[in-house]
Amino acid sequence: MKDVVTYREAIRAALAEELRRDPNVVLIGEDIGKYGGCFKVTQGLWDEFGADRILETPVSEEGFSGVAVGAAMMGMRPVVEIMYGDFLTLVSDQLVNHAAKTRFMSAGQLGCPLVYRIPTGSGTGHGAQHTQSLEAMFSNIPGLKIVAPSSPRDAKALLKASIRDDDPVLFFEHKMLYSALGPVGDESDVAEIGKADIKHVGGDVTVISYSRAVETCLEASDMLAVEGVGVDVVDLCSLRPLDVPTILASVRKTGRALVVHDAPAFGGFGGEVIASIVGDPETFRALKAPVRRLCGKELPVPFNAELERAIVPSAEEIVSAVTSMVAG
Amino acid sequence: MKDVVTYREAIRAALAEELRRDPNVVLIGEDIGKYGGCFKVTQGLWDEFGADRILETPVSEEGFSGVAVGAAMMGMRPVVEIMYGDFLTLVSDQLVNHAAKTRFMSAGQLGCPLVYRIPTGSGTGHGAQHTQSLEAMFSNIPGLKIVAPSSPRDAKALLKASIRDDDPVLFFEHKMLYSALGPVGDESDVAEIGKADIKHVGGDVTVISYSRAVETCLEASDMLAVEGVGVDVVDLCSLRPLDVPTILASVRKTGRALVVHDAPAFGGFGGEVIASIVGDPETFRALKAPVRRLCGKELPVPFNAELERAIVPSAEEIVSAVTSMVAG
């Protein structure tokens, strides 16, 4: 493998390696065979693995997500592609009421080791029903795990971990990251779900983010460094379980926290991050400024390209938020 | 009408009054006719309104929720009963991708005035798939409104407001409140969605809650009053839009905030409340203690009655949390 690959290639490599390693792993989804998937993530896998391992389905999200649950109960490890994250709404019964609860309700008799791969996010001009970031819809459901990598390395290592995990994992892939380049680990690089990664180190403000917004934060942190403002960029990588210790350690150091995500602020995952910060006595005492959010705006994603860009946080907005926090 | 009625009767009265007032109002749902609804909320309405206004459906949640959206686009005002809140998963596509976005995507050509009535919560021994509190699943969706009353008066006045509202409203009714008694307003009592109500006044700690948990908080506030600890109990009534000014005013006064809800803490609505508190500079400066949550425990709702009780906050737990906040 090349030293530097795209996020798309990293995901594809993780799928290929796990398909090779474990005969119980199968891919399930629409147009993921010869067509290579809507975002070409599975392109080429068909040639190696064929119809026995790549199960192409009719347009039946609810049905095939249930099929995946039943198969997982029996020890298969389905990796389901939900073509657009917006269609999570169609599989939420199987996810929330079944996948998340099977182990518990059966008192451990059955497990549900499956992964939903979920292309997410705006920027593609696909309109309000194809561009949402719906991760917050599922973060209040015990029994689920949620992962949202921002780099090729994390994507590969976390997808491998997700496939090997014995519980259902929602794996959010950001569409605007598919062509992002970066190094990846080798076959043995399997991450631990629930560990955050500090992607930039600085002493003044902790910026906490995940998925595509991490890129924006890193851009901002470079701009801020020029101005002499040091930012810790904490990439959560996993949302559930959440790496609270890493968040707290950074915020205790900086005394200032800003949470950034593309999904709208209200009711978004940022609230959970903030609650975990201000609920901790030691961290609370270390706070020097209000804990802030800079997130998506409160409207459905507009088609218009300018508006579509404007509703997610920009590096400039992050710079100005951080600057005002340091000044304030 | 009697001075004091149950929460169930209050909801029924709101339905009856609105059915009488506006011929566009119809009820849609399963077993809501002669059978009176799974929780007997619509009992008796069949006799007055019959099959023309009470549309009984097959077990087709996804289908009839879409039918409601189409009917609402044409100016009908459907009030849909989702028999158990857990089945919101089956209607989430119509809710999230359609009802919430119709007005925006059509640039105001179409509206979507409908109400989903949603019996919610644990305590009934119905097991993990019939007892969830899924309000947080929908709080990150612009275009929706969310209401969750805790008393007969609020239930009636807010349901009337929801039915008259021109946008889609999720109306969460707590099953364990159906038999709770309280006064209600007359026919003209229509509440404003988005206004919180301070249900108990005290100076030491602000306890913020909604739905059934408000009852638990009020029980705790009485116990605390005996011990000389004064608690503001802020009943949010509406979750989206959220009455931030009322929350902030109380917290600025007390300097201490505790958020209580039955849904699990992680990823729950409490995070949003906390983010709104600690993001406000003036309120942040007024804080004397970490902002805390006391919420449901992180597991699917167990059938066992003792466990089922143990996973939601008790008055005793609230008392001890408040006491330690005042002491700390």
Add this chain to the structure above:
Amino acid sequence: MSIGFSSRQAVEALTIMLRSRSFERQVEGLFARKRMHGTTHLAIGQEAVHAGMAMGLSPSDWIVPTHRCHGHTIARGTDPYEMFSEMFGSRTGCCKGFGGSMHMTDVAHCNAGSSAVVASGVPIAVGIALALKRSGSKSIGVAIFGDGASSRGAIHEAMNLATVWKLPVLFFCENNGYGMSAPAGRALSVPSVSDRGPSYSMESSSVDGNDVEAVYASIREACEYIRSTSRPFLLEAHTYRQCGHSKNDACVYRTRDEERRWMERCPIRLFKDKMIKRGQLDDARYESLKRAVDAEIAEAAERAARDADDSISLDEAFSYVYAPGKGNARLVSEAVRARLA
């Protein structure tokens, strides 16, 4: 079509039906005496379906029952003590008291547990069939659902998929005439659910669900077809629940007259009479069988009642939310593996 049972089979069928009935009567009594929490859906009157199916399937076929699951669960061999215990919420329940009346998973008896979301178990059964087929097993997945459930889209998707993927699934509709208070005639756009077979190029048939031998024979026939072709089959049994939908149901949606007519077709009575006529049974033998069954079930209920307070702790409960250990994958539970015959 109805094949006459041998005497041994007939006694087995009768015994299963009596055990199912006896279990439900005990539950009814326990709820009436407020000894049990929650709600319950009894299947009184549908016992021929339980017995016919349990006898017609192979023990390694996997079932996914519905909310109305006690009869199938007991028919398949689950210990009534564990079932009562589950309904008391005790640690000794088949799901340690986490599940309750509607969730009685028993992997040892190839019972994947019900979904209490009507029809959502159907695609799960299709997934089980997929896994069985891939494992090289000759076992099949059985998706049980009601007439009410048949209106849910999940079933349409599951049936279409099972056909195009050629999966060994028995779609089994227990048509008891009502989905809660909704008569099938008002909820369904077809006279019979099995009329929908052609919509999926699926073989289908209907059977008198109060005739245990007929149910057994149709199940056998359907299973043979499924095993030999690896294609799904849709079988519908017409039956009736003599009891209410769940506890406290006054049955305002149906007439006493209708109930009376169906009581005359009570599957246990029908089969008992048939056995007597055939000389496979006499009244004395019936009474003693019934007494023995009732005693066994009553004993299980009493024992479970005594252990009712043996709840699992909250701490222990937490350990069931996620798989124990972390990092590398464990294999599928040994119990499931053992059943992938």
Add this chain to the structure above:
Amino acid sequence: MSIGFSSRQAVEALTIMLRSRSFERQVEGLFARKRMHGTTHLAIGQEAVHAGMAMGLSPSDWIVPTHRCHGHTIARGTDPYEMFSEMFGSRTGCCKGFGGSMHMTDVAHCNAGSSAVVASGVPIAVGIALALKRSGSKSIGVAIFGDGASSRGAIHEAMNLATVWKLPVLFFCENNGYGMSAPAGRALSVPSVSDRGPSYSMESSSVDGNDVEAVYASIREACEYIRSTSRPFLLEAHTYRQCGHSKNDACVYRTRDEERRWMERCPIRLFKDKMIKRGQLDDARYESLKRAVDAEIAEAAERAARDADDSISLDEAFSYVYAPGKGNARLVSEAVRARLA
């Protein structure tokens, strides 16, 4: 069945087809030149369906199209300038640039807009039919969906409901042989979607979707049935999209040979030849008609391109999320009311 159009009708049909084709070619070019954002689903080859439906329906019937919606939208009378503008994302678009290619609501032409969630528009159309029926209107709701969509459960639920509630809905399946890359033969458990009519006790039929007169005639017949009985009808048109599924589709899932065979059945060419044979058209007249249509569409595209930067502001966008004003109800928008003929 095919009814011969009068000359006036024939010219109308041809004009609609040419406008649909011309619109799509312009869009194709604009995407190729990277002038447009997002993606788009062209319906080149399906124009007989657009024209046959638009002419067969009454103007007060409400349609709910699919993601592949331009042809139906233009056929129904929406201004191509407003459609191009929508695709440029400008304020002058039919949805002010909020919707884009897949969302072209136009209440003035009884077009409720598509759902881009395949099949989710179908229950919405049933809801529209419910409202129309209650308002005493003779108008119907039209649910348009593809062969791919037919596997979704929402359609099953909607069809069952429409029958048991007796609603005036036309379920219209545009079977173009593929759902994205999935051939209907692999995704569908029946040879033809209309085979599923009996599953809902619904009248159904299939028609050659490349024969505009046949489509028109079947629509007329279906609508007459629906209006006179207030029952739903399932109509399927077999057609083919000559283009890819969306922009940048190399069509690896089908053969060039298959494409060639369908090109020979291009609905515009077929109908043009038929008209010429009947003496309703000659080559010169065709060329001048085509030139006029192309000029009109090109002019609309150019005008829209000039106005492309006229975006709505973020502030203004916020005012469309919730209804203006608060407290008491406003009535349904006057525009909708005006269309509830």
